[in-house]
Amino acid sequence: AQTVTQSQPEMSVQEAETVTLSCTYDTSENNYYLFWYKQPPSRQMILVIRQEAYKQQNATENRFSVNFQKAAKSFSLKISDSQLGDTAMYFCAFMKHGTGYALNFGKGTSLLVTP
Amino acid sequence: ETGVTQSPTHLIKTRGQQVTLRCSSQSGHNTVSWYQQALGQGPQFIFQYYREEENGRGNFPPRFSGLQFPNYSSELNVNALELDDSALYLCASSLDSRTTSYGYTFGSGTRLTVV
Numbered sequence: 001a002q003t004v005t006q007s008q009p010e011m012s013v014q015e016a017e018t019v020t021l022s023c024t025y026d027t028s029e030n031n032y033y034l035f036w037y038k039q040p041p042s043r044q045m046i047l048v049i050r051q052e053a054y055k056q057q058n059a060t061e062n063r064f065s066v067n068f069q070k071a072a073k074s075f076s077l078k079i080s081d082s083q084l085g086d087t088a089m090y091f092c093a094f095m096k097h098g099t100g101y102a103l104n105f106g107k108g109t110s111l112l113v114t115p
Numbered sequence: 116e117t118g119v120t121q122s123p124t125h126l127i128k129t130r131g132q133q134v135t136l137r138c139s140s141q142s143g144h145n146t147v148s149w150y151q152q153a154l155g156q157g158p159q160f161i162f163q164y165y166r167e168e169e170n171g172r173g174n175f176p177p178r179f180s181g182l183q184f185p186n187y188s189s190e191l192n193v194n195a196l197e198l199d200d201s202a203l204y205l206c207a208s209s210l211d212s213r214t215t216s217y218g219y220t221f222g223s224g225t226r227l228t229v230v
Contacts, residue, residue, distance in 0.1 A: 045158070045207070050217065106157050107155070
């Protein structure tokens with residue numbers, strides 16, 4: 001079974017600053033996908049960024065980027081120029097390659113962006 | 116695109132009762148998954164349906180069952196409710212089972228409280 005660990009239950013950052021959320025995972029698979037999801041108070045999970053394990057290049061989406069270290073099984077999320085609307089729970093998730101497989105989520109990191 | 120809609124948003128049931136939660140997937144999405152999110156935890160995979168057939172299941176007992184209909188709607192049924200079933204239940208859809216690796220579209224969930 002795959003496990004996903006987010007070691008930071010809560011984090012805080014000032015508006016316009018940069019913050020990094022940590023995620024590690026455990027798997028024996030070689031081909032898989034990693035995700036960061038955001039869950040604001042509205043409860044809807046929103047996909048922030050996605051990484052394919054067989055791609056060495058780190059994924060980026062505007063202000064969001066990841067640092068994917070496959071050998072270390074680490075997948076951190078960097079948020080640049082933090083905005084008040086970034087306040088939310090952030091979940092790291094793992095998915096095996098293939099059909100019918102589910103997302104395995106970590107316990108989440110609560111991020112608060114302050115003015 | 117109309118997104119993923121879940122109903123009801125909140126529900127209170129008594130231990131031992133049965134409950135049906137409903138989800139209307141994004142138009143054209145043939146894959147639907149259900150997740151249980153306990154308070155302070157990441158979502159846990161319950162099961163997945165593809166074209167009305169179950170094609171993946173997490174570590175949940177048989178009293179959790181589901182249906183998927185041709186009109187992109189689906190149901191999660193839980194029999195013999197227990198206090199530990201109190202959680203947020205999330206529905207997520209994807210175009211088909213090959214595209215789940217691109218991430219799911221989630222609904223805002225149903226908050227179930229068992230008393």
